Amino acid sequence: MKPELDRSYPDAMDTWPVAKLRRDQLHKLRRVLKHAHRGLSFYRERYDKAKIEADAVRNFEDFARLPTFTKRDVLDAIREKKSFRTGMESGAGTDMGVLCMTSGTLGTSFLYLPRRWAEIRGNSLARAYWWAGLRPGMRMLMAAPAWHSLAVQETRVIHRLGVTCVVPWGTFLPRHAGSFLAAITEVKPDFVSIFLPMLYALLAECRRRNLRPADAFQSVQNVLVVGAPMTPLSRAKLREDLGVKDLFEGLGNPEGLTAMECSHHRGHHIFIDCCYVEIIDPGSGAPLAAGKRGNVIVTSLIPHGSVYIRYDTEDLGEILPGLCPCGKTWPLLEVYDRRANAVEVARKEIFPYDVRLCLDKVPELIHIPFALLRGRRAAEVLKLKVQQPMGGGALEILENQLKAQIKETLGLEARIEWTEELPERWKGVAVIDEDNGGRARV
Numbered sequence: 001m002k003p004e005l006d007r008s009y010p011d012a013m014d015t016w017p018v019a020k021l022r023r024d025q026l027h028k029l030r031r032v033l034k035h036a037h038r039g040l041s042f043y044r045e046r047y048d049k050a051k052i053e054a055d056a057v058r059n060f061e062d063f064a065r066l067p068t069f070t071k072r073d074v075l076d077a078i079r080e081k082k083s084f085r086t087g088m089e090s091g092a093g094t095d096m097g098v099l100c101m102t103s104g105t106l107g108t109s110f111l112y113l114p115r116r117w118a119e120i121r122g123n124s125l126a127r128a129y130w131w132a133g134l135r136p137g138m139r140m141l142m143a144a145p146a147w148h149s150l151a152v153q154e155t156r157v158i159h160r161l162g163v164t165c166v167v168p169w170g171t172f173l174p175r176h177a178g179s180f181l182a183a184i185t186e187v188k189p190d191f192v193s194i195f196l197p198m199l200y201a202l203l204a205e206c207r208r209r210n211l212r213p214a215d216a217f218q219s220v221q222n223v224l225v226v227g228a229p230m231t232p233l234s235r236a237k238l239r240e241d242l243g244v245k246d247l248f249e250g251l252g253n254p255e256g257l258t259a260m261e262c263s264h265h266r267g268h269h270i271f272i273d274c275c276y277v278e279i280i281d282p283g284s285g286a287p288l289a290a291g292k293r294g295n296v297i298v299t300s301l302i303p304h305g306s307v308y309i310r311y312d313t314e315d316l317g318e319i320l321p322g323l324c325p326c327g328k329t330w331p332l333l334e335v336y337d338r339r340a341n342a343v344e345v346a347r348k349e350i351f352p353y354d355v356r357l358c359l360d361k362v363p364e365l366i367h368i369p370f371a372l373l374r375g376r377r378a379a380e381v382l383k384l385k386v387q388q389p390m391g392g393g394a395l396e397i398l399e400n401q402l403k404a405q406i407k408e409t410l411g412l413e414a415r416i417e418w419t420e421e422l423p424e425r426w427k428g429v430a431v432i433d434e435d436n437g438g439r440a441r442v
């Protein structure tokens with residue numbers, strides 16, 4: 001396949017001065033806003049009701065006063081209109097495009113993605129894969145989430161970078177780990193793009209087959225993972241176990257967010273060519289400065305297909321202060337979890353990511369799945385279900401070490417319940433609602 005690269009990465013945009021980046025973003029924000037106000041009924045109705053003129057938005061502060069909306073609003077619009085068309089789709093009915101699903105904890109909606117959208121977003125994503133070490137001529141194994149907008153963009157990435165693509169049999173559900181492992185050992189890819197929980201399922205499959213993961217991944221130089229946050233210690237252990245040069249974590253959502261780690265792994269550089277990200281206080285809606293955790297608000301800067309403007313992802317995240325040592329000027333974002341996964345313990349809001357950091361400090365518990373238990377009422381003690389490590393030694397010692405880490409890091413007492421196996425879910429760590437028949441949230 002002939003690569004379509006007409007420019008080399010990284011190009012100058014990676015290191016544009018911050019003032020120039022901000023100017024470019026503001027220009028694109030105003031463009032998309034005008035487009036939405038004139039052509040998209042979802043926004044026109046909202047902005048007219050709030051007496052907002054798109055032309056009156058002159059700076060980021062004005063923009064931050066526009067109303068946000070959530071998945072619930074999108075689902076309500078679908079229900080009202082009895083159609084996937086919520087009035088956010090630019091060009092629907094005239095341009096050829098695909099419909100993709102946005103599923104998950106908050107419900108399922110649909111995105112309309114025309115060819116122009118796929119080109120722009122795919123070209124942008126090619127940069128992310130380039131950062132992760134994918135080069136023309138390489139062989140990439142990927143678990144294509146065919147229902148997800150990522151699959152539409154990855155198709156473009158493959159053409160643009162001129163790589164050969166290998167898609168193993170099966171979806172990225174852990175039960176297909178066997179065919180993924182067979183493909184990796186037989187096809188010997190240079191690069192693997194994979195869903196993080198599936199990577200853990202591959203490691204478990206290696207253990208079952210008595211195969212060293214580093215032997216299975218012998219041909220692989222770099223791995224790009226998506227779908228769940230990796231903690232610094234779990235990354236280091238994964239890299240060691242797999243014997244690869246590096247592991248990169250990509251971050252995104254179908255509504256518009258793309259963010260990607262560089263080799264310094266200090267957070268995820270926001271792809272400022274395609275999206276604008278704000279962090280707000282979930283209570284007051286006020287913008288939060290870098291270094292403060294809040295709700296992640298995303299605006300797509302592409303005026304094609306489904307256009308999301310000030311979409312509240314209901315994810316907990318923060319913009320990290322300071323510049324990255326890599327020299328790229330694109331702001332750094334960290335996303336910790338869905339807000340719905342918060343558990344209140346002793347008047348503190350605890351997320352699975354916070355607890356994962358504690359587990360990682362006990363070497364035997366790195367990579368070991370766990371779940372937080374949440375009762376109807378706020379608890380005084382943090383309750384956990386943790387999968388017993390294979391050949392895990394004395395559980396009592398591990399339990400005491402974990403409790404000590406939780407006390408030191410989170411200032412909480414913990415009650416730990418060891419379990420043979422947590423259900424193999426397809427979205428990594430989870431919160432189990434005890435009053436919900438013990439069903440796990442995914």
Ligand SMILES: [Zn+2]
Nearest residue numbers: 262264324326
């Ligand atoms: Zn960087």
